[in-house]
Amino acid sequence: MATREKRLAQFDGNGEPSPEQRVEVLCEDHSGTYQLPFACRFVDGQWRNDTTGGALEANVIAWRKPREKQPGLA
Structure with a gap:
């Protein structure tokens, strides 16, 4: 299972x-x-x-630009 720090490192949005x-x-x-x-x-x-358009009922802690999907991966 990925740790919180590892997941946060994958989300690079600032502000x-x-x-x-x-x-x-x-x-x-x-x-x-x-x-x-x-x-x-x-x-x-x-x-x-x-x-x-619905409001999220979740605690968002980080964001990033969408990653491109790789061919053959779901």
């Missing part, structure tokens, strides 16, 4: 992304850290699901 920027987010709760399986945006001081 807040612009509202137009789709990003991947790392969240944390009492069980540990996890990446959400969908893109998000930071709009008006709030993290939102990029597809639905």
Whole structure:
């Protein structure tokens, strides 16, 4: 299992992304850290699901620009 520090090191976003920027987010709760399986945006001081526009009910601790998918990998 990846440690919190290793996961944080993979998320290199600094400050807040612009509202137009789709990003991947790392969240944390009492069980540990996890990446959400969908893109998000930071709009008006709030993290939102990029597809639905719904506000996240998760504690976002880091973000990064989406990584390109490698052919043949899910």
